[in-house]
Amino acid sequence: xxxxxxxxxxxxxxxxxxxxxxxxxxxxxxxxxxxxxxxxxxxxxxxxxxxxxxxxxxxxxxxxxxxxxxxxxxxxxxxxxxxxxxxxxxxxxxxxxxxxxxxxxxxxxxxxxxxxxxxxxxxxxxxxxxxxxxxxxxxxxxxxxxxxxxxxxxxxxxxxxxxxxxxxxxxxxxxxxxxxxxxxxxxxxxxxxxxxxxxxxxxxxxxxxxxxxxxxxxxxxxxxxxxxxxxxxxxxxxxxxxxxxxxxxxxxxxxxxxxxxxxxxxxxxxxxxxxxxxxxxxxxxxxxxxxxxxxxxxxxxxxxxxxxxxxxxxxxxxxxxxxxxxxxxxxxxxxxxxxxxxxxxxxxxxxxxxxxxxxxxxxxxxxxxxxxxxxxxxxxxxxxxxxxxxxxxxx
Amino acid sequence: xxxxxxxxxxxxxxxxxxxxxxxxxxxxxxxxxxxxxxxxxxxxxxxxxxxxxxxxxxxxxxxxxxxxxxxxxxxxxxxx
Numbered sequence: 511x512x513x514x515x516x517x518x519x520x521x522x523x524x525x526x527x528x529x530x531x532x533x534x535x536x537x538x539x540x541x542x543x544x545x546x547x548x549x550x551x552x553x554x555x556x557x558x559x560x561x562x563x564x565x566x567x568x569x570x571x572x573x574x575x576x577x578x579x580x581x582x583x584x585x586x587x588x589x590x591x592x593x594x595x596x597x598x599x600x601x602x603x604x605x606x607x608x609x610x611x612x613x614x615x616x617x618x619x620x621x622x623x624x625x626x627x628x629x630x631x632x633x634x635x636x637x638x639x640x641x642x643x644x645x646x647x648x649x650x651x652x653x654x655x656x657x658x659x660x661x662x663x664x665x666x667x668x669x670x671x672x673x674x675x676x677x678x679x680x681x682x683x684x685x686x687x688x689x690x691x692x693x694x695x696x697x698x699x700x701x702x703x704x705x706x707x708x709x710x711x712x713x714x715x716x717x718x719x720x721x722x723x724x725x726x727x728x729x730x731x732x733x734x735x736x737x738x739x740x741x742x743x744x745x746x747x748x749x750x751x752x753x754x755x756x757x758x759x760x761x762x763x764x765x766x767x768x769x770x771x772x773x774x775x776x777x778x779x780x781x782x783x784x785x786x787x788x789x790x791x792x793x794x795x796x797x798x799x800x801x802x803x804x805x806x807x808x809x810x811x812x813x814x815x816x817x818x819x820x821x822x823x824x825x826x827x828x829x830x831x832x833x834x835x836x837x838x839x840x841x842x843x844x845x846x847x848x849x850x851x852x853x854x855x856x857x858x859x860x861x862x863x864x865x866x867x868x869x870x871x872x873x874x875x876x877x878x879x880x881x882x883x884x885x886x887x888x889x890x891x892x893x894x895x896x897x898x899x900x901x902x903x904x905x
Numbered sequence: 906x907x908x909x910x911x912x913x914x915x916x917x918x919x920x921x922x923x924x925x926x927x928x929x930x931x932x933x934x935x936x937x938x939x940x941x942x943x944x945x946x947x948x949x950x951x952x953x954x955x956x957x958x959x960x961x962x963x964x965x966x967x968x969x970x971x972x973x974x975x976x977x978x979x980x981x982x983x984x985x
Contacts, residue, residue, distance in 0.1 A: 653977070683980040722977025726913055727939050727949040729975075734942040747985075750973040761913040761970045765945040768919075772944060782984055796973050818984055853985040 519582045522604040524575060524625070525567075529700050529847070531597035532571040538598055539576070542591050543584040547576045577604060592837070592850060599701060599848070600839065627696070628704045629811045630834030634860055636706055637696075639904035641867035643707025648693055648866045649736030649744045649774075650859065651729060652685035654678040654716035656843040659686060661698045662712075670735055671716040672728045681720025683842050687849060688747045689714055690841030692859035692866070701848055704840045706863020706904070713741050718748060729797075730765055737774045742869045742879070744769070745862030746778040747855035749795030755825045758799045766802040773875050777862045779854035780807040780829050781820035791821040791896075799827020804880060807897060808835020808857040815896045819854055822895035830880075830898040831887055833860035861902045871905040907955035911972040912936070914948040916965050924948070927965045934959045 527535035539545040546566040567578030580588075589601055602625070627637050657667060657679060669678040680686045693712045694705030715732035718724040729746065736744045766776050781795030798805035807829045808816035815821075816836050822828045835857030842849035861883065868882045869875060887900035914936070916927050921943045928941045928948050935956035939949045949972070952960060961969045978985055 682977065684977050684985055687985070718975060718977060722975075722979070724975045725911055726972035726974075727911055730913065730942055730945060730947055730949060731940050734940075734944045734947075737944045748975050748977070750975050759913070759970055759973070761915040761947065761968050764915045764967065765913075765942075765947045768945045768947070851985045852983060855985045 520579060522577060522579050523585055524577055524602045524604050525588070525598060526600040526701070527574045527576070527597050528599050529574065532569060532574050535597035536569050536576065538591065538596060539578065539588060543580065543587040545578050545580050545584055545588070547578055595846060595849065626702055628702050628839045630691070630838050630860055631703060631706065633811070633813070633834050634706070634864060634902055634904050636904040639867060641871045641905050643693065643710030643863065643866035643870055646707065646743070646866040646869045647711045647713055647739060647741040648707060648862060649713040649715055649732070649739070649741040650685065650689045650692055650862070651715045651717045651732040651736070651744060651746050652688055652748065653682040653718045653720065653722060654680040654685045655689050655714040656680050656686045656841070659841055659844060661690065661695045661841050665712060667712045667714055668739070669714040669716070672731045673716050673719045676716065676719055678714060678716045680843050682718070682722050683849065684722060684747065684855065685714065685716065685718070686843050687840045687851065688745065688855060688859040691838060691856060692745050692863040694841055702839065706860060707866035710863070710866045713739060724748065726762065733765065733769055733774070733776065737769050737772050741774055742875050743862050743865045744774055744776045745859050746776065746797070747853070747858045749779050749781040749798055749854075751781065751783050752793055752796050752799060752826070754793050754823050756793070758801070758827055759796055762797045763800040763802055766797070766800050770802055770876050775804065775865060775876050775879050776802070777804045777806060777858055777865060779858045780805045782818040782853050784818050784820050786815065786817045786819070791823065793823040794820045794827035794829060804830045804861065804883070805898070806830065806854060806858045806861045807832040808852070808854045809833070809897070809901060810836035813890060813901065815892060816852065818852075819896070828898065829896060831861055831883060831902050832890070832897045832900065833857035833902045864902045864904050867904050907953040909951055910954050910957065911951050912949065912957070912960070912969050913972055914950070914960065914969050915967040916946050916948065917967050918965055919943070919946055923965065927963060930963050931960055931966075934963060936960055
């Protein structure tokens, strides 16, 4: 089901706008990329062929979507503004769809899946999985969570702040985003589904303050809380840079082993200190560099290692797996609702969510979970020093 | 006065009573105890840099290390 491309670099795209921002988004498309979309109400012929003939494109304000014809440089210009919060939420290639002549029991066609889920969920094969994370407790240690976020309505969230003077309410955004990826919704009111273990039990531990700062003391207290509460998985999208050749922390490693002995697998971000396009690969950060903690690197939608993703260096910690970590769409504190950001911070909760799915599917914990995650990872044609066992896959 | 250090202390027991006992000894030797984490056989706290050696010498203490600090980028940054 690939799109028709006339070879000129011009192709058709779906542009999704933020809620109530269709008009603003339409203006942005014109100002940034020179794309003029016509309001759907102004077009007489509402047929497929007729709509395809409209130069620029067509905008449906009620749906918050436009279908546009654009050259590659125009779309690149538009993608450039995706990084700042604005009216444009997503840009995707238009897919051609065909009537399905097979019985209804066939799996959903890929085209409708593409609009329904983030690229990250699709890359880890989550939509096809029957696992939900139900019955599995996932602790996410970060900046807390926006407890009033509509995408978490109906979810029971157990929360605890380990920051003196601050409650668990997320004043930064990072915590809400990573909890969204690990445990969030597949069917939010607005935008694509983005949560991996969408029926898991959320344990939100605030170990980083609203300014994003924290210490080992707070994190260890959070880990102890998670272990005491029977959390099978702890997700830590946090890291402190280390020097090449710097040994891992023996005290933290010992704490991680105790947690593992008591049924809790800790998954942490490999770190964002690399600048691979400048030839710099930085070592895996603390505490992901501890052998008993699973270190997660980041890949982009083309399954290439993200520029910033730390790698396995001699006498330093190892990258164990990779997961989607570039342009990851997830929840953000209201009123912004959602945000698209990058980092090994975003890759980590994809793995934590899959670990919860595996825990449910195989009724396994700790070392068995580690084995399942590694064994089922999609092997990538990339150095294992960068990707470990490969791209995590849902059961 | 020596600079203050936040530290992690690893101990060789899982018994809460023994952990509490070691915590008391650490306190006598200059550790301002933050938390006794029985589940992880770990004690955290703050001490003078000059006390680090004597803390390590206490029976049952496996290692004493300084804590790392963490800092996320500001919320508006693209890479988190």
